[in-house]
Amino acid sequence: MKYAHEVIDLLAPYPGRQFRMAEIVRYVEPQANGVARQRVHKGVLRVLKSLEEHGQVEIQPAAEAGGFARYSWKVRHQVVANRDRNRDNIGRAFAP
Numbered sequence: 001m002k003y004a005h006e007v008i009d010l011l012a013p014y015p016g017r018q019f020r021m022a023e024i025v026r027y028v029e030p031q032a033n034g035v036a037r038q039r040v041h042k043g044v045l046r047v048l049k050s051l052e053e054h055g056q057v058e059i060q061p062a063a064e065a066g067g068f069a070r071y072s073w074k075v076r077h078q079v080v081a082n083r084d085r086n087r088d089n090i091g092r093a094f095a096p
């Protein structure tokens with residue numbers, strides 16, 4: 001997918017923080033406007049839907065008509081980093 005790297009670069013460092021689509025599109029392609037912005041929007045939406053299917057992104061739909069959907073990286077993915085950091089903290093190091 002064309003914009004996957006940029007979307008992940010924006011969302012992953014801030015798990016739990018909610019982003020609007022406009023913020024994501026501006027990050028991915030800051031100079032885009034008009035038709036180019038619509039193409040970027042479609043590409044980013046494809047990436048977000050795919051990440052949601054794989055369980056990495058949470059999509060909160062608009063609460064009311066005219067509202068904004070919000071997209072966030074799921075917080076549960078921090079557990080892997082903690083596990084890797086704590087893996088060396090085991091009693092086997094002292095066993096003969």
